[in-house]
Amino acid sequence: MLGTTNLTSGEDFDKLPDTHVIFILEYDLKNQGLPAYQVKRTFLEDNSDFDDGTRFIFVNGTYRGSDPIGELMNDFNAEGAEP
Structure with a gap:
């Protein structure tokens, strides 16, 4: 229930801080x-954005690029890494 403690009844979503899950x-x-996939919310009726400041990011754990995500996934999967 994101936002229940940050908004009062009737306040706009733009008052909420951005949230990244x-x-x-x-x-x-x-x-x-790809290193990661971002998901945004849309209204199904007209395919318009529902921008409430929430972003969902799904990181590809098999990715091994030379960028920061690839390096992090390499570290996570290195031999001897703790589960």
Whole structure:
């Protein structure tokens, strides 16, 4: 229940701080080889954005690029890494 303690009844979503929910997966969610996939909310009726400041990010745990995400996933999966 994000926002229940930050908003009073009738206040706009733009008063909420941005929230990022990050899932680090053991697999590539969409099998596209990307380091991460971001999800945004939309209204199904007209496909318009519902920008409440919430972002969901799914990190590809199999990614091993030379960028910060790839290096982090390499460290997470290194031999001797704690589960």
